[in-house]
Amino acid sequence: MDTHTEKLEGTPQDRVIIFDTTLRDGEQALRASLSRRAKLELAHAIARLNVDVMEVGFPVSSPEDFMSVQEIANQVRGPRICGLARAVENDIIQCANALKSAEQSRIHTFIATSPIHLKHKLRMSLEQAKTSAIGSIKLARQYCDDVEFSCEDAARTPIDDLCFMVDAAIEAGARTINLPDTVGYTTPQEYAFMIEQLRNRVPNINKAILSVHCHNDLGLAVANSMAAIQAGARQIECTVNGIGERAGNCSLEEVAMIINTRKDLYNLSSGIKTQEIVRTSHQVAQICNMPVQANKAIVGDNAFAHSSGIHQDGVLKAENTYEIIKPSQVGIKANELNLTSRSGRHVIAHRLTTLGYSEQEYDLDQFYQQFLNLADKKGAVYDYDLEALMYNNLLEQADDHYQLSFLNTTTTTNQVSSATVALRMGDQSTSEAATGNGPVEATYKAINRITNTPLNLVQYQLSAKGEGESAIGQVDIVVESAGQRYHGAGLATDIVEASAKAYINVLNLLHRAEQIEQAKQQNVKPTQTSHQGVSHEA
Numbered sequence: 001m002d003t004h005t006e007k008l009e010g011t012p013q014d015r016v017i018i019f020d021t022t023l024r025d026g027e028q029a030l031r032a033s034l035s036r037r038a039k040l041e042l043a044h045a046i047a048r049l050n051v052d053v054m055e056v057g058f059p060v061s062s063p064e065d066f067m068s069v070q071e072i073a074n075q076v077r078g079p080r081i082c083g084l085a086r087a088v089e090n091d092i093i094q095c096a097n098a099l100k101s102a103e104q105s106r107i108h109t110f111i112a113t114s115p116i117h118l119k120h121k122l123r124m125s126l127e128q129a130k131t132s133a134i135g136s137i138k139l140a141r142q143y144c145d146d147v148e149f150s151c152e153d154a155a156r157t158p159i160d161d162l163c164f165m166v167d168a169a170i171e172a173g174a175r176t177i178n179l180p181d182t183v184g185y186t187t188p189q190e191y192a193f194m195i196e197q198l199r200n201r202v203p204n205i206n207k208a209i210l211s212v213h214c215h216n217d218l219g220l221a222v223a224n225s226m227a228a229i230q231a232g233a234r235q236i237e238c239t240v241n242g243i244g245e246r247a248g249n250c251s252l253e254e255v256a257m258i259i260n261t262r263k264d265l266y267n268l269s270s271g272i273k274t275q276e277i278v279r280t281s282h283q284v285a286q287i288c289n290m291p292v293q294a295n296k297a298i299v300g301d302n303a304f305a306h307s308s309g310i311h312q313d314g315v316l317k318a319e320n321t322y323e324i325i326k327p328s329q330v331g332i333k334a335n336e337l338n339l340t341s342r343s344g345r346h347v348i349a350h351r352l353t354t355l356g357y358s359e360q361e362y363d364l365d366q367f368y369q370q371f372l373n374l375a376d377k378k379g380a381v382y383d384y385d386l387e388a389l390m391y392n393n394l395l396e397q398a399d400d401h402y403q404l405s406f407l408n409t410t411t412t413t414n415q416v417s418s419a420t421v422a423l424r425m426g427d428q429s430t431s432e433a434a435t436g437n438g439p440v441e442a443t444y445k446a447i448n449r450i451t452n453t454p455l456n457l458v459q460y461q462l463s464a465k466g467e468g469e470s471a472i473g474q475v476d477i478v479v480e481s482a483g484q485r486y487h488g489a490g491l492a493t494d495i496v497e498a499s500a501k502a503y504i505n506v507l508n509l510l511h512r513a514e515q516i517e518q519a520k521q522q523n524v525k526p527t528q529t530s531h532q533g534v535s536h537e538a
């Protein structure tokens with residue numbers, strides 16, 4: 001007996017064996033099978049998770065899969081390396097050959113036992129299936145000490161037939177008996193009952209470890225696996241991200257974190273290095289071209305994100321109000337607090353603090369209203385948006401003389417653009433319309449008509465603050481007036497509005513400069529007229 005089998009046989013009752021089948025059941029469900037190199041890369045990643053057993057292929061299925069299993073057996077250390085084989089002589093010999101150089105290996109052989117599979121697929125009786133199973137297990141044992149046998153479609157097999165097969169398989173030398181819910185048909189209660197029945201009715205049942213292998217057709221793969229474990233099974237077959245035939249297999253990360261998080265309930269442990277979970281999940285998703293849904297438990301992008309104000313406030317006060325797992329436990333640095341119009345003041349203040357703004361520097365209620373306006377427009381608000389809002393507040397002061405109250409532009413291909421602008425100037429509001437070569441020129445002309453202060457535009461620069469379509473537009477302009485150059489900036493989700501704001505920013509600078517000048521003339525006789533000291537001078 002080799003050491004690993006001893007380890008499994010001596011497994012304390014509270015230890016669950018994690019059997020990963022990402023590279024066999026998971027891989028067989030991909031649109032495109034994996035190359036040898038890809039399989040090897042993933043095998044190393046899955047080994048880092050510290051799974052107990054790793055089923056890495058079906059060696060008889062193709063020369064490439066044979067070589068993949070061979071290479072993994074040769075190079076990957078840690079977990080026991082397993083290959084799958086039908087209850088067919090050549091399958092088992094090929095499997096044994098591929099596994100030859102593994103430090104620890106397992107041959108997994110199977111045959112279906114349910115009436116549907118026996119009648120329609122195998123076209124044999126249960127007795128014939130038993131004979132095949134016994135022959136295959138015995139043959140496999142000639143090559144390998146550790147043999148697993150699966151009653152395919154066990155969950156749809158009458159319990160008497162299952163007891164009959166399991167007893168024979170253990171007698172033939174199978175060390176692990178797997179009872180797959182091949183089509184994801186069973187329910188937790190029913191599956192637990194099946195395990196209990198086998199434990200109570202099969203005389204030699206204690207000579208084998210009972211294993212479960214659940215598919216997710218009804219979304220119950222994880223629940224069924226855990227119910228079976230509570231009923232006495234001690235191996236869970238699962239895949240990273242739950243990939244696998246049809247709706248997939250039981251998800252490794254979910255069972256690992258259930259075992260880890262609910263020790264109080266199950267009193268079990270696994271050897272999984274949970275900190276490797278997210279990294280491995282990303283590798284599997286990428287290499288298998290199988291993206292993970294955002295709300296997938298444990299590894300989805302949203303699994304550690306909090307989006308609503310009440311939750312964000314709670315998490316900021318004490319993480320365990322809304323978090324049952326610490327992000328660091330699965331290899332994520334920190335949780336995420338998404339900013340949307342469902343966020344509240346607490347999270348905004350917290351984010352601004354992390355961005356370096358002290359609470360004395362802004363009025364939270366006022367800033368929150370600006371945030372909500374932006375969030376309603378953009379959907380998602382990012383740190384750079386908050387910084388832009390802060391900058392905008394620097395550009396737009398409540399006592400600004402000129403304030404944009406309305407802007408409408410129309411643009412049609414090969415035609416002049418038009419703009420209608422309304423400005424509030426102190427207590428008055430005036431609107432004007434103009435046309436131009438583009439919406440910005442039309443807007444600037446309309447503003448000029450209102451203010452009667454045409455400015456000489458020297459530079460115009462548009463840049464995006466943020467990423468993608470939802471970035472905020474920032475317009476920076478330099479204008480010349482009375483021999484001086486002024487820099488104005490404007491930010492808005494609409495770039496024409498940002499252009500208007502930049503222009504109005506300069507008008508307000510000029511207005512302020514004039515006011516300072518007038519005040520100086522009334523109080524102190526200035527020695528010379530200058531716009532020096534206006535902070536936005538370019």
Ligand SMILES: CC(=O)SCCNC(=O)CCNC(=O)[C@H](O)C(C)(C)COP(=O)(O)OP(=O)(O)OC[C@H]1O[C@@H](n2cnc3c(N)ncnc32)[C@H](O)[C@@H]1OP(=O)(O)O
Nearest residue numbers: 025028058060061062086087088110111112121122152182
């Ligand atoms: C539930 C599961 O996930 S089982 C694993 C499924 N994975 C795979 O099938 C991937 C690898 N498979 C393959 O590469 C191929 O199907 C092979 C190499 C196994 C077989 O290919 P082929 O010989 O061309 O047969 P094909 O796949 O068309 O049909 C399967 C045959 O295996 C038989 N068979 C199915 N399961 C078993 C079994 N456990 N033991 C013995 N025979 C079996 C079927 O009855 C059928 O036999 P038939 O040709 O006498 O009707």
Ligand SMILES: CC(C)C(=O)C(=O)O
Nearest residue numbers: 110150152153180182
């Ligand atoms: C080969 C067996 C274990 C299987 O994948 C299944 O029954 O789902």
Ligand SMILES: [Mg+2]
Nearest residue numbers: 025182213245
């Ligand atoms: Mg399966």
